[in-house]
Amino acid sequence: MYEAFNDIVLKVNDVLTSSVLLVALVGAGLWFSFKLGFIQVRGFGEGMRRTFGGLFKKKGEAGKDGMSSFQALATAIAAQVGTGNIAGAATAIAIGGPGAIFWMWISAFLGMATIFAEATMAQKYKKVAEDGTVTGGPVYYIRAAFTGTFGKVFAAIFAVLIIFALGFMGNAVQANSIAASWNTAFGVPKLAMGIVIAILALFVFTGGMKRIAKVTETIVPIMAAFYIIGALIVIFANVTAIPTAFKDIFVGAFNPAAITGGALGATIKLALTKGVARGLFSNEAGMGSTPHAHAVAKVNHPVEQGFVAMVGVFIDTFVILNLTALVIITTGSRASGKTGAELSQFAFSSVYGKFGEIFIAICMLFFAFSTIIGWYFFGEANIRYLFGSKAVKIYAVLVCVCVVFGSLQEVDLVWNMADCFNSMMVLPNVIGLFALSGMVKKVHDDYYNNFLPSQKKGA
Template identity: 35%
Template structure:
């Protein structure tokens, strides 16, 4: 498992974690934004009207309404990324990471418009009478690249487990255990039954559930966020200022935070933006392919709203909660994660400017630092290190009050061997004070508002609803990919296996799955970005044809309903 984990880390470093991937993702979105003359701005009002069903006709083919398709796609994107992903980006890249999440969403609105339109255009009706679509269909039917379509579909199935099923229930179970004391296996059993009842009913039941759950979960979370924002209203202005002033310079050290370079903030912000809104990944087009519409562009219009709701609204609220509350620079008692912890030689003090500078260079990959990773033996008596010739770095901060344990006992006595900065024995636990990240950081922030400590329940409930709805949506993405690969008969076995994996992950370690998902996301994204770039001219022609037909159908209607897109926009 360690070898496989290392291999996946290396693969992710070459793909999603590489310097070039954010430029490719943003570059495609920027190109289409200019090429189609800023559709995310010009078509926004029209998109709102389409999603309300203003132009719906009963004769349109499909399984769901525009709103239900939007809700299903949103349920797949509004999830742990909005609660934990934003917190992770800020904890790694500082306030600047939020700016690059916004940029990913802004250009992603156009990317999603393009991918949904093209995927809807080449959707098919399957043998069981349901609609099936997604990038694999335009790759196969239009580009004649069967191999690319198969690669994308396989990556989608992998991601359905790595993104939609296993990590989601793992996060839910951990949150329920920490907040309410529920056994993780019991949480998994109950939610697995509910998941089965929903997804075994197919897209119509999935759409019916998500169209009800998404508005409720958004309302609960937004209420809790505003309770913190208004409580810390005097910090909102400085928080916004820090986001913009740090966008192109990186974030300086603040409190326990040791600072982040521009490159780090940019990379993490764009990556977390993709994980949150999935624009360009090719997942949302699978949900939108089920919508009742005879015009692919009309469904593409609806998808413009997704990154706006997911990232511009919900992720921004999470970011402002974290920044205005100040918890992102505070240290809390926590158990250090093995993957986020490094032992280094010598004693470093964050109050010392020279030490901060060296650690900043080390953490941001500069070559001119003097920091050395620790290798040697640490003598421990009742959990406390006897020798003091090391410093522990955890979550981009210096760990304090370090205590060593083994399994559940935190009064370990003996020797702890360290090799290249990492404890050799994985059963050794390290506790102390450091910065925290992901959902834990968001939970801390929600307690700094009008609801006080009760704010943590909003995060737990929000995480439950967000993550569970994500699992529902991704089951549909996976079964459409299976339909493409092996036909409709493969769907039911896939769903059974999906639910079984969901239950198992409630009490298992899914670290490896997260790594597999990180690779799977990029393997989905790159072929999709390539495909829509190849079809750029067809996309432009399809949009022009849509507006020509729309004008004719609207006739001589007056006011805003006459023509919502003037000739100046063409």
């Protein structure tokens, strides 16, 4: 019975990830890129200014009334930059070859337009409860796109899917990654690590939006800097291999057999599908997760947070995930036969030796724990939507139970169902965005035609 159900879940997930989601997510990226005049290019400078301007100035306190723009981005990046940045690129390279990285770049470029639309609509339709608590996300803009019973049911379906995909099963996966890596590097028992993670997580959860914002705005820059420096050391230790690495990426994107020596299965389709799929699921553009963070940002116009959201995709894919790819390719580790996090660990160990395992364990702790916080926050917004604020404490405890459970052992069905729910929640989100594409354009035009000129006059 278990095996039969697991096989069904695998087949459903395979259909979703190999065709339906690629068409939906790439289609959304292309649609919003052209509809908004390639906003990911025109608005990129403004996004960087707002992001890094927020990094080096007083950030302000988060509370029920929301977060600063930078805190919202940090919470979004906390969720985006997870174990997928260590394992995702490795899996894509192992299966699709170096050319898969090129298609990751394409997916991220298109995804920047999609996430602009997500963040803008999340800001447009965010809600303020009677107690002053600000919340928002796809459930609210789905309800705006489809009125009546259909809208309510469609939004509820999304809410249930994201709670299970990220809040429960997804966080079990993240906890398992931490426990496994620390067991390998330091011999820490998995159960003990799971309990420690759960206690730390519960401490953050019970502090509400203010504590979540404080933790993410502190931990995200530290974890990014730690990984960037560690990866650059490995890459520059193999500096002569960098030109060949980029050649392999570009050639492998269109002629994989030239890189793999004609190995069986080396096709453009394989490189494209693995690259696009891993890229999209790493940066989460179009999945409907990060809009929950961007919805609560304190900005003067919805488009302002749309600019910032694009930078999150850029950091996730073009910086963090790209570094993982270059570490693997420049060290020649893709020929090891390993895949996933094990391949990344092998690549770092080629320069760091035993410290490579320790380095990955520390990165896993930063990446996965920050993702647990982000995914909890996204799930909480949907718990509030479905059941009200009284259910939040119960949800927090259940998430911590999943964290402990996930750290013990890898249960295939749980992992596969997490992927399946993760895939299914994309569909109501993207359909809602397509239905609101006219509103996205209207809000975009209002920013450039009305809000921006008035700001310049005021200055």
